[in-house]
Amino acid sequence: xxxxxxxxxxxxxxxxxxxxxxxxxxxxxxxxxxxxxxxxxxxxxxxxxxxxxx
Ligand SMILES: [Zn+2]
Numbered sequence: 001x002x003x004x005x006x007x008x009x010x011x012x013x014x015x016x017x018x019x020x021x022x023x024x025x026x027x028x029x030x031x032x033x034x035x036x037x038x039x040x041x042x043x044x045x046x047x048x049x050x051x052x053x054x
Contacts, residue, residue, distance in 0.1 A: 018041060020049045
């Protein structure tokens with residue numbers, strides 16, 4: 001399952017396989033599916049990752 005992370009302003013979604021954060025749940029779900037099946041990261045997906053502090 002994708003995990004919801006909340007701070008004061010926003011909600012993020014974490015891929016529990018690779019711990020990357022996404023603003024859109026649909027990307028987190030795609031990442032989770034990819035990570036669990038392929039055990040590697042998909043560049044087309046991880047370009048949607050939120051960088052810390054932004
Ligand atoms: Zn992932």
